[in-house]
Amino acid sequence: MTDQADHILTTEGLTKEFKGFVAVSDVNLKIRRHHIHALIGPNGAGKTTVFNLLTKFLIPTGGHIRFGGRDITSAKPAEIARMGIVRSFQISAVFGHMTALENVRIALQRNEGTSFHFWRSDRSLDKLNDRARELLTMVGLERYADTTTVEMPYGRKRALEIATTLALEPEIMLLDEPTQGMGHEDIARVTELIRTVAKGRTILMVEHNLGVVSALCDRITVLQRGAILTEGTYAEVSTDPRVKEAYMGRAQ
Amino acid sequence: MSRTAWLAVVIAFALVAPFAIYPVFLMKLLCFALFACAFNLILGYGGLLSFGHAAFFGGASYITGHVLKEWGVPTEIGILIGTLAAGVLGMAVGVIAIRRAGIYFAMITLALAQMVYFIFIQARFTGGENGLQGIPRGHALGLFDLNDNYAMYYFVLAVFSLGFYMVYRAVHSPFGQILRAIRDNEPRAISLGYDVDKYKLQAFVLSAALAGLAGSTKAVVFQLASLTDAHWHMSGEVVLMTLLGGLGTIVGPAVGAGVVVALQNYLAAGPLGAWVPVVLGVIFVVCVLAFRKGIVGEIRDMVKKSF
Structure with missing residues (x-):
């Protein structure tokens, strides 16, 4: 299998600057077909910015985005939706x-x-x-x-x-914090729902709830201050001391 | 009463009305009612406040007046040309304005409409301050002499019905569904793959063309196209009519137009003559403060609650 067939959505050196502030810096993501991939990180790590760049709601200042081998860096939001990349929003979008x-x-x-x-x-x-x-x-x-x-x-x-x-x-669904603001019961229901709909599809989700992430995700990318800190399975990521520090450092 | 029964009553009333009420007044009312319904398409269903619709209303009346008077085309063709011209003008204004929303959209449409207004002042064919006078009414279908006010009334009623039906159809169409979705949640409509600007533009062009249909018809009725119809006051008046009657309801704007036109007509003759703008202003303020949904919107809610 070639690299492109294996990875449905990839970014190379994805960067977004807002007037001198670098929100996302040199992010190289590779999302495998039929995976549930999570994007996690402390508040302000740039998760939602990455999300908005991928769905073209923001225009990157640098780097490339490829979807199934096609360069979609300069596509319009409605265009990529028609290609099969469909997103959700942090606040329920109905x-x-x-x-x-x-x-x-x-x-x-x-x-x-x-x-x-x-x-x-x-x-x-x-x-x-x-x-x-x-x-x-x-x-x-x-x-x-x-x-x-x-x-x-x-x-x-x-x-x-x-x-x-x-x-x-959609070929790939991008879910922005699908369980945000939910009670236990709803979280369980939505987690189950995502598991059901993920069959035969690729999902990239931003999620705060690590329980949901551990239950669902095949691969996890941890962002910190706009850059990738580490990537791996839940077991790998959760034992990484840098990840602990990124999260715990905030609490002190 | 069912909807069909209501419709039958309204149609029956519209058919006998000219025998009880002065037909010219009724025709004026129908023209403004159509104008307000057309405007509602973009404000009530498209969620865009245009402050330049007088350009389409007035512009179409000039074009229709000119082609009827100078080219001598049949009345229907003259009205059609005016309507199409308003649609083309709507396309030009829309392409520029649709990129912005809210107050910016309103300001751009106002600015462009003012430019159109100054063209009408300067251009020779409009007759400047005097307006374009002596527009021939002609014959409907080459048969009915429209100089007879009753014939003219039924002609206007037919035009209004057609225009009103087009608004109704557009609102309750696949296109209308997307328009509702965009008004509800624009980012979501984009994320589902809809090019929202194209939908807004189409709504704007439709609204402009139907406003033009109203303006063209008015020019034929009064045999006059004047600057008043293209002035920004007219853009403001149609906002007032729409809000007063009920934004985003199908019949609301027509009711609002009826109230405004009736007040203008009857107050102007009485002792309050000079105070019409003040009276309308007070009504508008009361309406916005106490009846946010407009006359029809409030009645609809009352009916819903009582069942």
Whole structure:
């Protein structure tokens, strides 16, 4: 297997400067196909910045990003989404004034090719409802299909977000702190959900909860002050004294 | 009452109204109602506050007036040309303005609309301060003489119905779904692979073209295209109508336009004549403070709660 086929998403010397402040410096990531890869590190380590660079919500000041051998450094956010890189957000990213079913349908609608058709009735989208319900069932939201999203509990919103992302059949999902702000019960449910949807897919996640990381992730990259501190399996990383220092050093 | 029943009542009322109410007043009302509905498409459903819609409304009325008067085209063609011209102008303004949001979007649209306004003052074909007068009404379908106010009224009613249906269709279409999604959560719509600027631009062009349809029709009704219709006051008035009636509701802007036009008409004749702007201002403030959702929005909520 060649290197490119093995690694679905890679960065070389990825750098982001904000007016003299280097938020991300020379990051070389290699994400293997079908892995669940975690990006961890103390607050302010640049995890979310790396995330936004990968999804093109920020423009890098240096380095390259490759997706399946293609250079996507200068692609637009909507473009890479159509290539199969779909992200989530730290705050639950749902369409609040739409029902759960409509939320999923927005994603399914993209492949219909009628999204600019203002002369067509939206009943033409009803044929997507079955698939949308299937996806909702997959994440345990079948009861909520006709609930307006703002009225759903937080954990359910995150599940809805995953269902919406899945609707696009992404090759790689980028999850930004999928369990942030959740209670124990929701964390367990979402962890299980990620494990289910990861089959046949690649996932890169930023996560604070080390329990979730240890339960799910094949490989972990630790960031500190915008640079890679170390990389490895959970067992390797968690015993690394530098990692302990990076985390504990903060607490003192 | 079901929706169909409501619709039947409204249609029946619209059909007999000119026998009870002065038709020219009704036509003015319908033109502004269509203008406000078109505006609502971009503000209520697109989430973008345009402060330059008078350019499309007034611009279309000049174009229609000119082609009817100088080229002698049939009335329908004249209105169509005006509408298309407003759409093209909307495209030009939209391409520049859509890159920004919020107050910046409002300011860019205002600035561009003011440029258009000054062109209308200077250009020879507009008649400057006097406006473009004596626009012929012509015949509808080459059959009905529109100089008869009743014929003209039913023609305007047909145009309004068509325009209103187009707004309704656009809102309840696959395109309308994406527009709602963008208004709800733009970054998420981007991350799902939608080029949001293209959707906003299309909404803006549609809104501009329909505002143009309203302006063109008004020019035919009054046989006049004047600077008033292109002035920034008009851009402000349509914001007022939309907010008063109910932002993001289908019929709200039409109701708001009705209230504003009726107040202007009846107050102007009475002792409060000179105070119309003040009265409207007070109503606007009360509306924004106490009835945030506008007339139709508040009624809709009351109906929802009582069931």
